[in-house]
Amino acid sequence: MKNILQFVLSSMVTVLLPLLTPEIIKKGLDAFFNAIEEAVHKSDTKLDDTAIIPVVNLLREALNVPDSNPTN
Numbered sequence: 001m002k003n004i005l006q007f008v009l010s011s012m013v014t015v016l017l018p019l020l021t022p023e024i025i026k027k028g029l030d031a032f033f034n035a036i037e038e039a040v041h042k043s044d045t046k047l048d049d050t051a052i053i054p055v056v057n058l059l060r061e062a063l064n065v066p067d068s069n070p071t072n
Contacts, residue, residue, distance in 0.1 A: 029065045037069075 033056050040048045060067060 026063075026065050029063060030068050033060060033065065033067070034069050 036056055037053065040052045043049075059065070
């Protein structure tokens with residue numbers, strides 16, 4: 001069973017990987033970063049705002065992923 005699962009997953013990756021364009025990857029990363037920012041802003045603490053948001057902003061800049069939802 002394990003070998004079948006590995007084969008299926010390997011085949012899926014082989015088929016799907018060429019379909020991942022840079023634009024699709026950027027949209028996925030933007031959604032991921034937006035979810036992190038939303039969770040941070042909803043929390044009651046300010047420590048995560050101070051620590052996490054700058055890291056997300058650095059990652060956005062380094063990976064060239066503009067914020068589609070600039071609320072911070």
